[in-house]
Amino acid sequence: MPLDSSHVGREYGPYHYALGAEKMREFAFAIAGGLPSSTFGSPPAGLNPLLYDEEAARQGPYGELIAFPTFVVNFAMKPFTEALADPELEVELIRVVHGEQEFEFHEVMRAGDVMTTRGRISRIHEKGNLTFVVMETESHNQLGRLVVTGTWTAIIRR
Numbered sequence: 552m553p554l555d556s557s558h559v560g561r562e563y564g565p566y567h568y569a570l571g572a573e574k575m576r577e578f579a580f581a582i583a584g585g586l587p588s589s590t591f592g593s594p595p596a597g598l599n600p601l602l603y604d605e606e607a608a609r610q611g612p613y614g615e616l617i618a619f620p621t622f623v624v625n626f627a628m629k630p631f632t633e634a635l636a637d638p639e640l641e642v643e644l645i646r647v648v649h650g651e652q653e654f655e656f657h658e659v660m661r662a663g664d665v666m667t668t669r670g671r672i673s674r675i676h677e678k679g680n681l682t683f684v685v686m687e688t689e690s691h692n693q694l695g696r697l698v699v700t701g702t703w704t705a706i707i708r709r
Contacts, residue, residue, distance in 0.1 A: 554682045554707065556675045558640055563633045563686075564669035568626030572616050572662035576603045579619045618660035623690070623699050624652075630670025631686045631703040642684075642707060650683065650704035658698045665693040670703075682707040 579602040585595035594600075600607035601617050608616045635642050660666075670688040677683075688701040 553677055553709065554640060554642070554675050554684065559672050559675055561634070561637075562669060562671045563630035563637075565667045566626065566629040566633075566669075568629075568666045568668070570618060570622075570626075570660055570662055570664045570666065572605070574625075575616060575618045575622055575660075575662055578622050578625075579603055582619050582621065613659050613661060616662040618662075620654070620656060622660060623654055623701065626666045627654075627668050627688050627690050627699060627701045628652075628703065629668055630688050631701075631705070634670065634672060634684070634686055635705055640684075642705075646708045648706045648708070650706040651702075652704070653702045655700045656698070657700070658692070658696060660698060661692075664698070666690045666698065667693075673702075680709045682709060 579598060580595060583595035583598040585598070594603050601611045601613065602619055603616070605616060608614070634640065635644060635647055668688055668690040670686045672684060673687045674685040675682065684705045684707065686703045688703065689697060690699045692698050
């Protein structure tokens with residue numbers, strides 16, 4: 552059964568997430584091909600020290616550790632997953648494929664930031680036996696500054 556387009560405009564959030572230096576560092580190590588912990592050795596070759604070295608980060612352009620860009624999925628995806636699990640949408644999760652995601656960064660993510668993310672279903676459309684659900688999200692830091700906007704697409708097989 553097609554998803555009811557009356558859900559376009561439905562909002563989710565706010566959701567809050569505190570960015571911790573250690574989790575950011577472990578994420579950067581794992582993404583760069585290393586072990587996700589500084590306990591087991593050196594940072595992976597080629598990893599920017601602004602992502603793991605607190606002294607280098609303090610002397611860098613942002614003044615503290617920053618997060619690897621795709622760290623954003625740790626908090627910005629929450630409205631998207633909540634929408635797909637919303638009983639009012641009647642989505643069978645077994646039929647969902649994560650289609651794509653896009654980000655536009657307005658500021659860097661810093662250790663200690665507390666992100667507040669809200670999302671809104673912006674589009675629902677059909678193509679063949681597939682339903683596409685598109686959500687737009689915005690994440691602001693504790694100062695109220697926009698840090699990242701996201702576009703998330705789910706594909707639901709009917």
